Amino acid sequence: MTSPDRSPEDPPERTSEQVRQGWVNRRREKIVDEIARNRRGEYSVPTWVLVVALVLLVGGWIAVVVFS
Structure with a gap:
């Protein structure tokens, strides 16, 4: 039996x-x-994993530029 608000x-x-x-x-x-x-x-x-690798690469490059 179906409820009144539902069709068969x-x-x-x-x-x-x-x-x-x-x-x-x-x-x-x-x-x-x-x-x-x-x-x-x-x-x-x-x-x-790609994002982490990119962040490490860019961070390392920035560290080399700033601290050299």
């Missing part, structure tokens, strides 16, 4: 357990896909 063709409401399980499944698929890409050699350096 509306999808059933999902419980919090179903929502969490869906999130877990999507997360697991993302991880599996990433591992498969890495095994094929399609890995990339995370952006935060």
Whole structure:
């Protein structure tokens, strides 16, 4: 039986357990896909690593210019 404010063709409401399980499944698929890409050699350096390397490079260059 449907509630008065819902039509029969509306999808059933999902419980919090179903929502969490869906999130877990999507997360697991993302991880599996990433591992498969890495095994094929399609890995990339995370952006935060590139930012840290750039900051260290620029900071070192500034230190050489200022302290020499």
